[in-house]
Amino acid sequence: MRKTLSTLLIALVLTGCAGRTRPEPSAELTVVETSTLPPPDRADLTAADRPALIGPLDTIQVDVFGVSELTRELQVDASGRISMPLVGTLDARGKTAGELADMIETSLRGRYVRNPRVTVNIQNSVSQVVTVDGQVVEPGLYPVTNQMTLMRVIASAKGLSEFAREDDVVILRTVDNKRMAGLYNIGAIRRGAYVDPPIYANDVVVVGDSPQRRIFRDVVSLAPLLAAPLIAILQ
Template sequence: MALHINRVTPGVVLAAGLAVFLTGCGSTPKPVIGQSVAQISPELGQEMFQSAPVGTAKLGPADVISITVFREPDLSVTNATVDADGMLVLPLIGSVHAAGSTPGELASLIEHKLANTYLRDPHVSVSISSIVSHKVTVEGAVTDPGIYDLLPGTKLSGAIAMAKGPSRVAKLNQIAVFRQSGDAMYVARFDYNAMEAGTMIDPVLQPGDRIVFGTSALSQGWQDFLRTVPLIGVFTRL
């Protein structure tokens, strides 16, 4: 799932944020939150957030899926686990490579194999029961920092909730999300209260995202860094 982001200098980002602020509420598009985006608002940085609906999540080892072959219950499988090599063993067709495929892609592959061996015009659906190959890291001023399973469509607020919320010493306007895209690292800063109020984008996370919740207990270097990241929810290349 590629992340398409143009390189943005902090000065340009700050200027864009200031321009949005100065236009006033009357002409600024109403913020649209997370996956409910119907029309992308570039001035809100929404093109920077690519959601991962369940149907487009890439499968990986240890993920659990269910496979339904229409009108063929003997060929259907419930709660099959992708093994460490990324494979599934299915009735009649044997081993199938599942890792790296979306549920839709895997369904098409199984349909093709069934059509070549057993069924005429098979119809297959694949649903995710549990996806554990995707992880997100939450650290800093949260109650229970750690590495958490990332379900498709999980938003930033959801990851913070998994970490049992901000701690008492958290700086609520200093949430940094780090995201790797190819060889480059990007960062965006968010405000917890603004997300809760619905006035700031609550972004859909991607596998591998790292969330750092600011606190005065962080090193001075971290505090200085978080203060310099523009607070407009737009990823900036480091």
């Protein structure tokens, strides 16, 4: 039994100690052989614009120029609607701040305000979130920004857990009312093998479980005397 445990431990440790693969140049990746990377320019530091959409329970600020009675902070209700004096109820769900401002101006124009000028700002968004589940340290809901990517989402969730499987990360997304899924390899992204994919609101990220890591943990817990010298080698 002791010999069997020893053989299993050695096999698992050697698997975990495999050398790290160097980044390989490709059409999407330039590997710099020098000690320093060139600095990014201004365009590299700005993400492509994504429309920020208003959703249920978001908080918005509505300013009507020259009409202080209509200027106020509002919370979108659970059905995605807002209510304002002289304007009534409007469906704000799925609208940008500019589109909602145009709707308010249209409701006011000609009846109550001659030339209304309205601005809308999203103060706090709780609807633009990504769900992170599976083998991460802190599963939960995280806000989505213009520059949100898979690696940033994992970092927001405090990283991968002890039993995470790097090559089994799924992004679930609804596109054109169709459920779609993409399989990603975090280890390959870290090596620069392919681009860190963008994450959008309502995406669901699920990090898979590694049975091998659980077996290693269980074997080590059952054979502490045998495992100690092997773990020492790794340190």
